[in-house]
Amino acid sequence: MFLINCPYCGERDQQEFKAGGEAHIERPKQPTELSDDEWAEYLFMRKNIKGVQFERWNHAHGCRKWFNMVRDTSNDEIKAIYKMGEKPPSQ
Amino acid sequence: MTKNLRVKTSEYIDETNRISFKFNGKTYHGYKGDTLASALLANDVHLVGRSFKYHRPRGIMTSGSEEPNAIVQINPGTNRTEPNVRATEVEIYEGLEASSQNCWPSVEFDIGGINNFLSPFFPAGFYYKTFMWPASFWEKYEFFIRHSAGLGKSPTSSDPDVYDHRNVHCDVLVVGAGIAGILAAKNAAKNNFKTLLVDEKNELGGSTIYENNEFNKIDNKKPSEWLKKEIEDLKDIENLEIKTRTSVAAYHQYNYLLARENLTDHLETKDKTNKIRQRLLKIRAKKVILATGALERPLIFNNNDRPGIILSSAVKKYSEFYGVACGSKNVFFTNNDSAYESALSLYNKGINVEAIIDIREQSESKIVKKVEEVGIKIYWSYSIVDTAGYKRLNSVSIMKLSNDGTSVTGSKISISCDCLGVAGGWTPAVHLYTQSGSKLVFDEEKNVFLPNQNTSNQISVGSCGGDFKIDEIIKNLNQKLKDNLNIKETDFDNIKVEIDQENSKRNIWLLPSNKPLGKTKPFVDYQNDATAKDIKLALREGFRSIEHVKRYTTTGMGTDQGKLGNMHALGIIADTAGVKMGELGTTTFRPPYTPLTFGTIVGRNVGKFFDIFRRTPMNDWHVENKAKFENVGQWKRAWYYPINGETMHQAVQRESKAARESAGILDASTLGKIDIQGSDASEFLNRIYTNAWSKLAIGKCRYGLMLNEDGMVYDDGVTTRLGENHYIMSTTTGGAANVLGKLEDYLQTEWPELDVYLTSVTDHYATASLCGPNSKNILKKIIPDLDLSDENFPHMSFKEANIGNIKCRIMRISFTGEHSYEINVQASYGKDLWEKCIEAGKEFNITPYGTETMHLLRAEKGFIIVGQDTDGTMTPIDLQMDWIVSKKKYDFIGKRSLYRSDTMKEDRKQLVGLLTDDPEIVLEEGAQIVSKLNQSPVEMLGHVTSSYFSPNLNKSIALAVVRGGKDMMGKKLFIPMEDKNINVTVANPVFYDEKNERLNA
Known part of the structure; x- marks a missing residue:
């Protein structure tokens, strides 16, 4: 059970949060211009890394804000947390 | 006659507080401070259970939570009974009752004991190997296996605690x-x-x-x-x-x-x-x-499981802490100095120690010298090759160990004893x-x-x-x-510690016997009866991973999780396979460390607190009027209102007719309601719904369909424009929370530039949906000053009005195809509103109807229910709802996916109506649809999603998804059921009032 430092509320138990998959996948601005393959890349393709992964999380049972997390999936160490729109920390 | 093995007084035992308890129906005495195990040992009771597979007699092995053998049923036959409790952890109290498990008719005479003599026929993987054929017999085997196995009995009545x-x-x-x-x-x-x-x-x-x-x-x-x-x-x-x-x-x-x-x-x-x-x-x-x-380790030798064989550290604890001797003729078997402490503890209390058998060559420590001085016989470099005594140990046989520790030599010496303390080192x-x-x-x-x-x-x-x-x-x-x-x-920086140095160790995971391994029973996992032989068999049969060996032999899989024997299992595997322990690794230690009761896990969340539920403000009225309820998400919704002993079918038929013939009323408070405000609210709706919203006039309502980015229908509902920058969206009952979450996600992460604010107001409003040709007359009675003419208040529009002093929002929208109004009031006035409608509707035979009738009425109109007629693989095109997908909008969520090659395929499953050739037959929801009979295998074209007997059409109707169904209008299909084939015809899904004339009736 993680202890997650919500950038708006501070440290809270994992059960207040919802994981939202891989971070930094921007919705294409002009989807109609994309080929089926390009759209499929956006729609379906996600990384599943053993190691450092960038993720979206939502403080669903708290402030309801989305934010980003850098997590090492091999040992669940949370390396960084930053707000939506902020640049990811360099590794 | 029982012996008293209570020795010199212990300060942890209150001998002034004598306690009586029962074990297997017999009364014994102990003292305050005793565990069930220490009290039984004080009464010289060692035999407490039977092993799981061979039903071998077993005794108390340890003094703690690692106990594998002495697991008992506490207070059998009461509502506080608990199985699989370790006797070493039970503190005795006056009136405690306990009994042995896994034996019948008694622990002394156990029918299952025959398994011990049949043990050559029960190798590792016995069940996997034996009960495989013929496959159809498994159900019969299972019955007997489940009845002969079992560790204790669950309570049969509610837990009073x-x-x-x-x-x-x-x-x-x-x-x-x-x-x-x-x-x-x-x-x-x-x-x-x-x-x-x-x-x-x-x-x-x-x-x-x-x-x-x-x-x-x-x-x-x-x-x-x-x-x-x-x-x-x-x-x-x-x-x-x-x-x-x-x-x-x-x-x-x-x-x-x-x-x-x-x-x-x-x-x-x-x-x-x-x-x-x-x-x-x-x-x-x-x-x-x-x-x-x-935890102290045992040693693995032939017949190392008899009652009377106890960990050496436990012998010491029973002696020093509980003041109990585990036997009157004691022997120790060890590979380190700790057994000498246990032996001295007994000796100092005047208890007979016959001998110490040590697999080491020698030891120079002071305690060993002391044991030699007091005259206890030590057999250096000896090993136990066998033990005797069925229900209680009576002797051990020892032989000289070879230098490499793999065999024994010389002649066998037999030592009579009733307790053997075993010390194999520490884990x-x-x-x-x-x-x-x-x-x-x-x-x-x-x-x-x-x-x-x-x-x-x-x-x-x-x-x-x-x-x-x-x-x-x-x-x-x-x-x-x-x-x-x-x-x-x-505060202990400067304390002075003196200790007796141990300088000699010898570790042998599996001790040799004079008999071949196949003829011996060196137990590694006592609770699951896994022997060294089983582990070696698993390796011979090709298992290599420690996790596989564990599952095949069940080593370490009992309620004790193999706390005693796991290290030996690893050691034997490493020795046999010729790999290093470090490379082998360990099996995973899973929680809980010791078993937990279900009560502890659920805490207060029992009975009505087991799962949370939500009730509408009108709930009391539904209860008073004998509604049956159904669960929709967390909501308790009125399902139907039977009167005069009606069945569900009868009630639904009556409610459905009444709603179309005169007036019906539905509690629609559970629909999700999201308040949307902000200067970009219209643009936001344009992006999340498939249809266009910019031109919706203030005071008008519009039905919207929401897709996932993959193009599949996600939710639907009517959204009303309350002001220039203000909308109220309704969602499905079950989808409300997820829709809000999804909308927030897009707002926060994809379109933070939009000026839009979302607030869930589901619980803030109560909603009564008034429907049927007389709904207008009823509303007129409640709000006389509101102009209800079609010019002033047409279908798909909204008015604010007052019922007395209560403000309400009224949407003229319809999920039944009838002229209807959804009246929203502040939640606290919900029941009041409902009762006013009922009162005003009396002269029109207003009929309250529940969710079942609502489903029937909408099915007559071919309106979908997201989650019933859709399953996350249906696009709006599949639903034949092309009309709601804007061709003009540049983008909305899911738009691009509607043009993927897969979503554009002609033969996708599409929503159609089905009519049975025999109008009396009502199809089963979920029934499979085929186009050919008498062919095997046959392609499954789709399935029935909604099916009812329509009282208004006097025939059975159904909605279904059928591969390529759009182009099958009028085609005959078949529904094969267990006992018959049902002939159906593909039809228009709008069965009733195709021209929507009743909306303005």
Whole structure:
């Protein structure tokens, strides 16, 4: 059970949060211009890394804000947390 | 006649407080402070159970939570009965009853004991190998297997006890109150850390509290005396909370631990009531200090499981702590010095010790010399090759060990005895450490797996960290505490420790016998009856992974999780396969460390608190009017309102006719309601719905369909424009929370530039949906001054009005195809509104209807229910709802996916209507649809999604999804059922009032 430092509320138990998959996948601005393959890349393709992964999380049972997390999936160490729109920390 | 084996008085046993209890129906006596195990041993009862597979007689093996054999049923036949309880953990109280498990008719004479003699026919994997053929027989086999197996019986009535959960936050959690845990907790608390110390036992002090070896001294005192003073000092320390009878069950990431605090199990039954029995502590600790100690290992030799064979450390604890001798003719079998302490403990109390059998060549330590001096016979470099005595050990046979330890030589010596103390060395209790996700490393010299690292948040101290001797424990603890807690000095910096050095060790995982392995029974896992032979068989049959061997042989899979035998299993595998222990690794230690009751896990969430539910403001009216309810998400919704003993079918038919013929009323309060405000609200709706919203006039309503980005229908509902920048959206009942979450996601992450604010107002409004040709007349009676003409208040529009002083929002929208109004009021007025409608509707025979009738009425109109007629694979095109997908909008969620090659395929499953050739037959929802009969295999074209008997059409109707169904209008299809084939015809899904004339009726 993680202890997650919500950038708006501070440290809270994992059960207040919802994981939202891989971070930094921007919705294409002009989807109609994309080929089926390009759209499929956006729609379906996600990384599943053993190691450092960038993720979206939502403080669903708290402030309801989305934010980003850098997590090492091999040992669940949370390396960084930053707000939506902020640049990811360099590794 | 029972013997009394109570020896010299122990300070932990209150001999003035005599307690009677029953075991297997017979009354025995013990004293306050006894466990069930110590009290039985004092009465010379060793035989307490039968083993799981061979039904071999088994006795008490240990003195703690690692006990594999002495598992009993507590208070059988009562509503507080509990199976699989370790007799070594049960504190006796007046009136306690316990019985043996896994035996019939009794532990003394057990029919299943025949399995022992048939054991050559029960090799590892017996069940997997034997009950495979013929496959169809499995059900018959299963019946017998389930009846012959079983460890104890579950209670059959409700648990009378109360359980509780508590969140605990602390700076330092210390697990285990042995010498290391006590010193750690004391020094943490003294340095201003808020500290919690927990121990599974009822007394603090671990094994040091009865450590009376005369050659070990702390500050010139016996370790037990020194530690008692330390424990005494704990009382005066602030910041320190101590919880005994508290067992840590699980250690999760980020120092989140679950512990069970046992509050009433040791009390007499009359004192248990109205108290919390067990409390689950959910602990989040900044730092965790594991001081969980070590478990003594047995030795693996032929017939090492007989009643009377006990761990040497347990013999010592029973003698020193409980004042009980485990036998009157004692023998010890050891590979280290610790058995000599146990032997001396008995000797000093005047109990006969016949011999010590030591697999080592010699030992020079003081305690060994002392044992030699007092005249106890020591057999150096000998091993036990067999034991005798069916229900109680009566002798052991020993032979000289070869130099390499793989065979025995010379002649056999038999030694008569009734108790054998076994000492095979120590295994650090690293279970919690590994649960936390940390890795172990194998120490070749000590032959143990040890914690690999101490992090800033967690350290392992004492013997669970690999320090077995008091001097090592204290020295290393001191340094670890200073480093980890960042403190300069401890209160035991300068204490003086003298110990008796051990300098000789010999470890043999599987001891040889004069018989071949196939003819012996060296048990590795006592509870599951797995022997060394089984493990070797698994290796011969090709199993290599330790996890596979575990599952095939069931080694370590009992309720004790193989706390005693796991290391030997690993050792035997490593020796046999010729690999190093460190490379082999260990099996995963899973929580809980000791079993938990279901009560502890669920806490207060039982009965009506098991799952939360939501009720509408009109709920009381539904209850008073005998509604049947159904669960929709968390909501309790009125399902139908039977009168005069109607069946559900009869009630629904009546309600459905009434709603179309005159007037019906539905509680629609559960629909999700999201208030949307902001200057970009219209643009936002344009992006999330498939249709266009910019031109919706203020005061108008529009139906919207929401897709996922993959183009599949996600939710639907009517949204109303209340003002220039203000909308109210309705969602499906079950989808409300997810829709809000999804919309928030897009707003926060993709379109933060939009000025839009979302608020859930589902609970703020109560909604009555008034429908039918007389709905207008009823509303007129309630709100006389509102102009209800089609010009002023047309279909798909909205008005604000007052019912008396109550403000309400009225939408003229319809889910039934009838003229209808959805009236929303502040939730607290919901029941009042409902009753007003009922009262006003009396003259029109207003009929309350539930969700079932609502479903029927909308099906007559071919309106979909998201989640019933759709399943996450349906696009709006599949639903034949092309009309709602804007061709003009540049983009909306899911738009691009509607043009993927897959979503554009002609032969996707599409929503159609189905009519049965026989109008009386109502199809089963979920029934499969085919186009050919008498062919196998046959392609499944689709399935029925909604099906009803329509009273308004007087025939059966159904909605279905059918591959390529759009182009099948009028085509005959078949629905094969178990007993018949049903002929159906594909039809338009709008069965009733295709031209929507009734909306304005």
